[in-house]
Amino acid sequence: MLARTYSPSPEAVARAAAAYQADASPENLQQLQDAVEPPRQELFRRLNMAQGGTAALVAMRGLLLKKLKANPAWRTIDADLMHLLRSWFNRGFLRLERVDWHTSAMVLEKLIRYEAVHAIEGWPDLRRRLEADRRCFAFFHPQLPDEPIIFIEVALTRGMSAQVQPLLDMRAPVAGTSGADCAVFYSITNCQEGLRGISFGNLLIKQVAEDLKREFPSLRRFATLSPIPGFRAWLSKKEFGGEEKEILSRIEDPAWHLGEVPEALKALLLRLCANYLLRAKQGDEPLDPVARFHLGNGASLDRINWLADSSEHGMSRSAGLMVNYVYWLAELEHNHEQYFKNHSIAASPGVERLAREWR
Amino acid sequence: MLARTYSPSPEAVARAAAAYQADASPENLQQLQDAVEPPRQELFRRLNMAQGGTAALVAMRGLLLKKLKANPAWRTIDADLMHLLRSWFNRGFLRLERVDWHTSAMVLEKLIRYEAVHAIEGWPDLRRRLEADRRCFAFFHPQLPDEPIIFIEVALTRGMSAQVQPLLDMRAPVAGTSGADCAVFYSITNCQEGLRGISFGNLLIKQVAEDLKREFPSLRRFATLSPIPGFRAWLSKKEFGGEEKEILSRIEDPAWHLGEVPEALKALLLRLCANYLLRAKQGDEPLDPVARFHLGNGASLDRINWLADSSEHGMSRSAGLMVNYVYWLAELEHNHEQYFKNHSIAASPGVERLAREWR
Amino acid sequence: MLARTYSPSPEAVARAAAAYQADASPENLQQLQDAVEPPRQELFRRLNMAQGGTAALVAMRGLLLKKLKANPAWRTIDADLMHLLRSWFNRGFLRLERVDWHTSAMVLEKLIRYEAVHAIEGWPDLRRRLEADRRCFAFFHPQLPDEPIIFIEVALTRGMSAQVQPLLDMRAPVAGTSGADCAVFYSITNCQEGLRGISFGNLLIKQVAEDLKREFPSLRRFATLSPIPGFRAWLSKKEFGGEEKEILSRIEDPAWHLGEVPEALKALLLRLCANYLLRAKQGDEPLDPVARFHLGNGASLDRINWLADSSEHGMSRSAGLMVNYVYWLAELEHNHEQYFKNHSIAASPGVERLAREWR
């Protein structure tokens, strides 16, 4: 019914369009604008006025997205919900809050449930991630008081982390923050399926970096330790010949990294990964979705880390490799523009060199 | 520049409109929707993301409205700001708060400044209006924490007030609330010029009535004591003959009400006022703007009060008359629908009779 | 050093005492008061002024109590700390707060750690105890913001609970509260070892009962489901002859309650328990410490429940029996006075009868 009855009337649209073609006056434009706005939007606006309305609409879009493939006609409903939610979840209305052990259990249990990058194994694991050498921040919306919209987990470290398992070890001793010179963003999770496609991560990372810089002036570097979700899928589609093929065949064994790893394999994988990140494209942008996100934000591709995520998941999707993207606050704007104007990628000389060492 | 450069391109709109006329597909509709949305809206959305952005946009529209007459081309900018502000100041995002002597001076001084119906003469006057036998409520928006959007002043009384001066007397003794059976809404003020045309009053009155009912179950009646701003202007445009003309001529003397008033004058004014409120129209709705507001909300016109506002202002615009509109919670919905479907006005038998007694 | 150097000077005390004996003037009294106040108290008062001072003094008394037996000279230090803490933890300064899933993890984890009556087995167990059919309240002190002083757990039930295991079952379905007519206090825990001997429970129970009565007017009864910690110890010291001895010998088997239990054993245990509670004394008060607490508060001994706590702990200290003490708000004052004036115990006719049925 939403898709049929609450859509704009084609006749009215046609009439207003024709009038506007005949005379492009402001009045005719206004009437055309009115004619093309689906009555659904007004319905959704009124629902949003009720107690709990915002939460209900977010949930409704969550459901809709799940069944969109089976119901392509719903795409037009989705467009309207998206339009409105984007307006209502405008950055201006979001509140950045630190999440720590003073936060309510209501919110904390949602972190456990939502965490999408490195699963949180219950309360003791969560607690370790909120200790004095860590920070966690989330955006909240006034209408969804107990619901994080997006959250990010940060480790305050000495030197830029090259491996994720030590960060996830819930028995790791709590470090002092006085010597910390690096903030490592090791996990970022969008919580609301119903807000898919509305981007908060960019704003969250930048504000968190600025806030941390104020709290810890000794921080020199804000870096992620990020997965490379598409690397092995890309690898498996590539044709390799002769020696390379043989070297790479070893990683078919799920335990390949447990014993000694031939230097040639390590060198080849690092070079291939640099190529994947810098040259594999989807349109004009990198093929890798995480690379697209951070590079589009203006971060720079700083380092590829060997055996950085030795979990089963990490091995199977990126052969254990991970990337540090660095957010140099002074260069974000410039990088961001270069990325969208010229599709150029900011990368460290080391990664550039690695990429050149293959083909 | 906003009106010219940031308007939709007539060519693009024409092209999309033509495509849609040729084939009314969802894709073509979407493209037409995109084409007719002025780029201004995206600019305003981005401004709204900055610290203080919402307040700046509200102020910008305030300025724009002031100069709209001189700049008719700005009307199109206004339409976009209105569209966005209506979405961002959705009832769902407003917070109803009681305002009393615990409220910050920052907010209280704004009540003094904004009050538009019965001016507040400084802090002692304000204080009296916040005593135990009064209530004041306001809507606030999360982005404008120290700015009331709209506020309403209520007196808890025994019996429905027929005169406003006793309510405004700052030396009046504070009454107990235990015997109160009526809540009199004696002042309601929209505070933000930049939100003109976005209606909050209806929702405010209804929620306040419900909240008061919960706090004071003994309240039987929720009524306004309202001005009749257009009465004398309407009267002065009417032609009267013979006796009526002579009777009415007395009110040309600004002091006409101070001595004894002839019964005939009183009777005539009350009947004329009932006619003004029930029969004088602007289109299908009452000519009087306050009547339009309350009757459209579903209230009923209960009583016209003689010498109810003897201030200079009250005498000059409504010959001292005021109206009680009553909000019967159980009938609001029904009245509201009748009003908008059949243009019928809910009025008490007494007011109906008065109206019939003339012509 | 605290015990020696910071004690009152015997000479000064003797001098002031002699002066007072010679002339009982207000000035001499004042000087005697000053002379007998140990300088420790002033030291503690000054420590209390520092950031974190209150918490440090509470912790200090906790340590001191642990080692008091080994250091009897410290008793005098304890008396001073007790005197000051009693003043600083005056009911007037405590804040009653509801504890639920909105409470900070910081506080919730302390409930898990402190719970002394029915251990909380981790976060899921805690969560069940904070669901909609339960209430938990705690006293907090402004100087110890994240530290509960005492907390109580309540189940809202239909009928007065006779068994504790169903209340502790973390998989029990959450009940509606609309039909609830009884609030069962099933656990009360003093959290601060350093405040031992300063009584908060009485005030907590009464205020919680009053608050619940306001929130749920349908509640008719406020009752505990309490352990009888001294019953089996008392039983084991008693001499029984002939048949009774034989009947009672069965409970030596730790599994005695698992199969069918002879009616004679049940009847005998219930009668003995009634006798224990009503007649076994320590001075003028009941020997059982839980009975002393609730009866002293003015509650009445309403019912002894068979196989009410079948946990190992419950079987070994009270043969599985538990008591409902009922807090009839209107009778508390009267019962409390009778208890302290005449050492009389308020008990239901049923319990009185049981007691009479033995010897």
Next chain:
Amino acid sequence: MLARTYSPSPEAVARAAAAYQADASPENLQQLQDAVEPPRQELFRRLNMAQGGTAALVAMRGLLLKKLKANPAWRTIDADLMHLLRSWFNRGFLRLERVDWHTSAMVLEKLIRYEAVHAIEGWPDLRRRLEADRRCFAFFHPQLPDEPIIFIEVALTRGMSAQVQPLLDMRAPVAGTSGADCAVFYSITNCQEGLRGISFGNLLIKQVAEDLKREFPSLRRFATLSPIPGFRAWLSKKEFGGEEKEILSRIEDPAWHLGEVPEALKALLLRLCANYLLRAKQGDEPLDPVARFHLGNGASLDRINWLADSSEHGMSRSAGLMVNYVYWLAELEHNHEQYFKNHSIAASPGVERLAREWR
């Protein structure tokens, strides 16, 4: 009744005193302590447990102090109230809060009412004192949420203020704080008559100085601009001869300062004032109460200011002179100890020289 019935029993005290003289055991000491504590204290402790109890007891002492002269027997009641209130209003329980235009009208109107040094002439005057170039801080107690205990007014200035009228001018333009190098404490008021004799000012000034230093690292100096309440009273009791007598006779004319003032008069008054402050004593401490307060806190007497308070009040009590006492944070402790051990006063060389220039 409080003075008679609730006093310690002289017999019991005598008995306990005798027992203690015979055997100075801890038990006998404890019994003596119990015997000398007036039952009043327990009564007051219980009153303090009731809702509003603390406020009632503070008010009770306020009344008592007013009538103490007429009822010397109440002195003993006062001693008990003082003892308890000192414990309950321990610094540890007080909350320092900034007072500004965000503060509730409830609290702000109390500042207007209580201000004891430089009267606040209504809301606009108060508002000026809370602008961006000013600070106001108060201590609050959890049991008296809307009642400031003591408050202090501070101006952020460039250079140390030598005159008070510019600070009190409510039309003075608001200065920027970026160039401020001095915080001038120009008014400090104890609000609760019932807490007279319990000192908060010392702690308030020091904490405010530390907090301001953190907020404005550019502040170099924390100074008061203080009255010299006893100067002219002291002057009038002194015998002067010949020339001095003649010079001083001029100040009998209330308008003496309005025209040109002879250099000799100025020089003489400054020297006499330095002598008054440094050499006039009450016991071992300065005769001037304000000097006693700040010097006892560890401040140093930095400068005597000519025509610093030209109000009628300022002229009549101190011939228009005022003092800057400077709080050098690093020297407070040392000065404080010297003051109480050796009765030595920290003063600047300039003030020392002035004092030496007379007699």
